Amino acid sequence: GNEFPVELAITAFDWTGSRMMVGFIRDITDRKHAELEINDLAFYDPLTKLPNRRLLRERLEATLLAERQLKNFSAILRPLHEPVKHPCFGQFPFLKLKFTHS
Secondary structure, three states, X not given: OOOOOEEEEEEEEEEOOEEEEEEEEEEOHHHHHHHHHHHHHHHEOOOOOOEOXXXXXXXXXXXXXXXXXXXXXXXXXXXXXXXXXXXXXXXXXXXXXXXXXO
């Protein structure tokens, strides 16, 4: 058999003095494919399939939130001489540095 994503809804009710349950299963394969396509359109360039700036911004925000919670620090470094074109983040090379403080 094949595996596929499903949505399951279960309803309980009383019927002639007995507790009954009815379940409905729905194949959501098409919905999952649509969600993946929407995600790809939102975060990747449709022509090159490279991550776009929105994905960079989302990952930076997630990193900054995690760093704030862990009391660590990160930095974005950009060379002062010729800019380096990063395949994922364009002209913003991202280097994660760990600093400790006492």
